[in-house]
Amino acid sequence: MLYREAGDFKTSYAKDQQTFPILFDRWGYFIMLALAFIVGPMIINDYWLNAVVLPFLIYSIAALGLNILTGYCGQVSLGTGGFMAVGAYASYKLMTSFPDLNIAFVIILSGGVTALVGILFGLPSLRIKGFYLAVATLAAQFFLVWLFNKVPWFYNYSASGQISAPERTIFGYAISGANALPHISYLFCLTFVVILAWGARNLTRGANGRKWMAIRDMDIAAEIIGVNPLKTKLTAFAISSFYIGIAGALLFAVYLGAAEVGEAFGITKSFLVLFMIIIGGLGSIFGSFAGAAFMILMPVLLKNIFVGQMGWPTDLAAHMEFVIVGGLIMVFLILEPHGLAALWRTAKEKLRLWPFPH
């Protein structure tokens, strides 16, 4: 009864083209934003922030980035972990080389550096497609991890080979380092998420998004209607890597605090983010968030149930967690290959007619 578009008339094309054309959705969105910014910091405790909310926000950005490349532009990438490492190491080098630079700029610049690296590794996409491109990006993943391991300059010649984030503040509050306040980190990451998600939505619904999707759906036809494949694919690589770089920088500087490249940004990270967008829904902004929430929440939830409720030993719980998450992914792909976003769309279609389906 509540979810209605009857009587919600659009009188201009601009109104029809907005992100949430249905009034109810629009209000829902603004209420969600208000809750996240104002009520969120008040009610979420430190454990939830660290275990669930912060990783969810950061991986959402990475998922958005990969979804732009794989979901919208159709270029499969297994190099996400490597690109996140580029963002992390760029932010580390920037933080240590320019101690006075504001952390927000450091994060954005790290994204920029990653974008350049992304363009470089995107060049093969002009010649190769599909699985072959996936293998090429896999090479990027291994090369980048190897690079950050082998060249001491990247970790400032530290004995452990680790990088650790020095303390930086924003408006006087510590956001990285030992004294970081989880709630400030939360608001900081949330701001990035909201701005980047808004930008991704605008890019994908406009002319540029149509170019990406045209290349994805039929590259020959796209070229014949005037899409420059070189420029379009490289733009997708650049923007995608920018997002992933920011996610990597945030993960290192704000969330982890210290990182060792093989462990924090290995191939498992690439797969994790890829699973997020496949489960959430390829070519969907909402799907990026849904997938990130699923992949972050499921393990935490299962751990709470097994260890907290049923009193299993932790190692057994950890193994069962893998089994169940893996099983769920398979069941999911069989039942709804288009991901959570497609489920959400179907639910909305049904709600529009409910309770009078005829």
Place this chain on the structure above:
Amino acid sequence: MTQTETYQTPDGRTIGGAVMEMKNITLRFGGVVAIKDISFDIREGEIRAIIGPNGAGKSSMLNVINGFYHPQEGDVLFHGKKRGPMKPHQIAKQGIARTFQNIALFKGMSTLDNIMTGRLTHMKSGLASQMMWWGKAQREEVENREVVEKIIDFLEIQTIRKTPVGRLPYGLQKRVELGRALAAEPKLLLLDEPMAGMNVEEKEDMSRFILDVNDEFGTTIALIEHDMGVVMDIADRVVVMDYGKKIGDGTPSEVRQDQAVIDAYLGVAHD
């Protein structure tokens, strides 16, 4: 006929000079000669049909015109100027649009978005502007949406505006594809078998749209078609190809009486 000469069609339209001239085009794939020494022109405002049996090289000819294939010999002249080696997307910007024999729509996008892709050559806002949906990007979206809505009205596909094209029946997909090509406001429109696989009614609709496009927008059209009835009815001039060679060129009635054309279509008695 020289380039500036005009001629009158039986129904009273004036056809202008050549938009596109093909001069001694030869196209080879390895040892296979797909097109052999063919010359013809397409004139402003006319409907030019290319016909011929299967494998005659008709689609290859369209691919040469929009730059997908590069002929080994011969020149392509667009508006009287010789065209150098260009990529298909550059040629699209010059004002040549086409549809495909096997539908080549973007299956994951709605009808509206598909036709909007046809406007891409007219949209020039920068990435930052698009990312913020501000200023030029927003203005362009609305302006181009207006053009696209006119095409949607023209093709009578208002009700499927927001339907993903993958869900549409074949005839409508063909119509959406025509819409996408029209959205570019091309100077030259290439149609590769626009009526393949359609029933009589759909063919009549499509013929009407093609004639209307030519009539209302004055678009020059080159089309490949197998249905002789349709070609004879709507084309102003016809090129006939067989085994990569041109065997006839002229008005439909001239071509119909040409012995070489009759032989190619009906076969020759070797006695």
